[in-house]
Amino acid sequence: MKVKFLGAARGVTGSCYAMEVNGSRFAVDCGLHQGNSEIEKRNWNTDVYNPGGLEFIMITHAHIDHCGLLPKLVRDGFNGRVYVTPPTMDLLEIMLKDSAYIQEMEAEWKNKKRSRHGRPTLDPLYTQADVDKALAMLTPVEYNEEFTPKPGINVLYKDAGHILGSSIIEIRVDEKDDKKVKLVFSGDLGRPNQLLVRNPSYSEVADFLFLESTYGNRDHKNEDQSRDELLEAIDYSYKHGQKVIIPAFALERTQEVLYSLYLLHKEGRLPQDVPIFLDSPLAIRATQVFSKNYRYFDVKTRKLFKAGEDPLRLPGLKLTESPKESMAINSYNGPAIIISASGMANAGRVKHHLRHNIWKKGASIVFVGFQAKGTPGRKIVDGAKTIKILGEELAVNARVFTINGFSAHAGQSHLLEWLSCFQNHGMKVFLMHGEYENQKVLARLIEKRFGHEVHIPDYLEECILKPNRIFEASMPTEKEVPRINWDYVLSELETKVSGLRNSQDRISHMGWNEQVELRDDALEAGTILSRLLASVDFDGDTRKK
CATH class of the missing domain: 3.60.15.10 (Ribonuclease Z/Hydroxyacylglutathione hydrolase-like)
Structure with a gap:
């Protein structure tokens, strides 16, 4: 075997x-x-x-x-x-x-x-x-x-x-x-x-x-603490008139967040006038599958469904299926709760919501799941001061909450x-x-x-x-974990910088608009290198965050 x-x-x-x-x-x-x-x-x-x-x-x-x-x-x-x-x-x-x-x-x-x-x-x-x-x-x-x-x-x-x-x-x-x-x-x-x-x-x-x-x-924090932390994020942004962005996996995590909001509503702790946008067609369909299969839930949840009450639907919940409806959320004035995929902020509609809100003081970003290394979500959780989203480098001014109890x-x-x-x-x-x-x-x-x-x-x-x-x-003789040839990578970078320096006189005779575009590209490359250097200590060891 x-x-x-x-x-x-x-x-x-x-x-x-x-x-x-x-x-x-x-x-x-x-x-x-x-x-x-x-x-x-x-x-x-x-x-x-x-x-x-x-x-x-x-x-x-x-x-x-x-x-x-x-x-x-x-x-x-x-x-x-x-x-x-x-x-x-x-x-x-x-x-x-x-x-x-x-x-x-x-x-x-x-x-x-x-x-x-x-x-x-x-x-x-x-x-x-x-x-x-x-x-x-x-x-x-x-x-x-x-x-x-x-x-x-x-x-x-x-x-x-x-x-x-x-x-x-x-x-x-x-x-x-x-x-x-x-x-x-x-x-x-x-x-x-x-x-x-x-x-x-x-x-x-x-x-x-x-x-x-x-x-x-x-270990994780318990469920009651998690709901309290979620409410803290909501209250914080509600008082500042800003939005709460919750990157959530469409399957399970979204449904647990919805259930938690339902419980906060039943307890009278959720602001009654704050809209909740479920902005993910996949999450909407997954939630429908959850409701259809309620017989596989725990005893408490089954009782709710049998009594005709769906804890995955609550007052103020708005389902946004189309891209047009999704884009309209960011034109909405006032506080709101936005649940959107993906859970690690590396794809999907949530990237647009982060782009519109992560730089705003008073906004909240609430992570409710595991953030893998290299993802935007992991970088934000680890304390990044800026983050590149949809090609734009943005300041992280929103308050960041990490609620592991939802895992x-x-x-x-x-x-x-x-x-x-x-x-x-x-x-x-x-x-x-x-x-x-x-x-x-x-x-x-x-x-x-x-x-x-x-x-x-x-x-x-x-x-x-x-x-x-x-x-x-x-282990197979040729293990499929490619070794990074840093000598080659750094040599290539040095060659290109040297080539750009040697071309400086020719560049200076180009049109002004062309020079501006080249300058901006060069500065963007410099920003990327700065981020690489920021992730490494001066002694060459990867920084432990």
């Missing part, structure tokens, strides 16, 4: 385990890689997945970093079944179609630029037609109902309490000589007492556990509590879906408290899993 780690290895995107079990090949998750240009190149290299050789895929939940590569795998040869819970099936339809739209629009934008320079055009990563083929392969499975995708492989989905439809996947493998091996994939685990969804289910036995570790180094991920103590329910000793734990420094903190705690052996695999690493909880790890 073998597992190859094709994503979320010492990182938090592109979740995918390629498995070889009893002569069958299948995958657990197939997420989109998101981040810098080198990481996103992985989405195009599907040879490492061998899509045509996969017999089936099991998806833990509908977040794009766990499912977003499915249409690309279909495009490149996958033609098997895809097992999902019914709510995940509904959510995948809107999430993958939205992703395909983004892929097509980005390709169109790039091709216009390439055509102007006489360069060949590019295909999108995948299209709506690829999504339609992928959706036809979805096979719904209910929680706690074991099924057998291939002889000798028995699978059980349990509620992970992360988002609507999210799952822990347990796999029992019947090997030769009547030996049995149990694998448990946590997917993304939710935190207890989260709004809307149930608490995570527990597993009790595993030979090999693949555990997420997003918040392996810290759909288990915190450190939640992960350890979940682990404590395993009754077997000698379990091997693989830490996945986390930044490496956070994972090392959690690994030490697990080894000290439970005595389990912990391994933190790297991208493309392979492990042979054997009975008696033995594993052998290996």
Whole structure:
């Protein structure tokens, strides 16, 4: 039995385990890689997945970093079944179609630029037609109902309490000589007492556990504190007549924020005259799917729906579907709450709202989810004084709030509590879906408290899993983590600066307008270099923020 780690290895995107079990090949998750240009190149290299050789895929939940590569795998040869819970099936339809739209629009934008320079055009990563083929392969499975995708492989989905439809996947493998091996994939685990969804289910036995570790180094604040912090941001901007901008993931985080606003309204703490704009077509559709699938919610929320009350709709909520309606929000005078995607402020309509408000004193920016390294959201949270949005360098004068209590991920103590329910000793734990420094903190705690052996695999690493909880790890000879050749980069910069200096006399004889444009371009390049230098200490060490 073998597992190859094709994503979320010492990182938090592109979740995918390629498995070889009893002569069958299948995958657990197939997420989109998101981040810098080198990481996103992985989405195009599907040879490492061998899509045509996969017999089936099991998806833990509908977040794009766990499912977003499915249409690309279909495009490149996958033609098997895809097992999902019914709510995940509904959510995948809107999430993958939205992703395909983004892929097509980005390709169109790039091709216009390439055509102007006489360069060949590019295909999108995948299209709506690829999504339609992928959706036809979805096979719904209910929680706690074991099924057998291939002889000798028995699978059980349990509620992970992360988002609507999210799952822990347990796999029992019947090997030769009547030996049995149990694998448990946590997917993304939710935190207890989260709004809307149930608490995570527990597993009790595993030979090999693949555990997420997003918040392996810290805990969250509790829900009541989070609502208080949200109200603090609203009151602050309300008193100053400015807007509250909430970059929120369309799936789950938006719905939890809406529920929190509903509770603040019911408690009489929310200003009655402040409009709330839900400005994301995807988030609007996802919210409708949540309401449709309310039977999967926790007891308290189900009671509200059965009583005819929808906690995801509240007075003052305005749904803005069209671009025209979205643009009109920034012409609205007075305080308002704007919930818009994307959650890390790196795409979508929220960038326009930030552009209009981040430089205003009295405005608030409220981050309610994890901000990955390199994203605009992470830069703002880390205290950037200025930020480039839609090509414009803007001062960060708005008050920034980071409310981790809204996270759909288990915190450190939640992960350890979940682990404590395993009754077997000698379990091997693989830490996945986390930044490496956070994972090392959690690994030490697990080894000290439970005595389990912990391994933190790297991208493309392979492990042979054997009975008696033995594993052998290996790395391909040519590991796909490109080394940055800084000598080359700096040499190129120096050559170009030298060339510009040598051309100074010729430039000075150009027309005034041409000189102004060249000057502005040179100053913009200087600003970029200043930002690079600001992120590095004088001794060359990356600054810890």
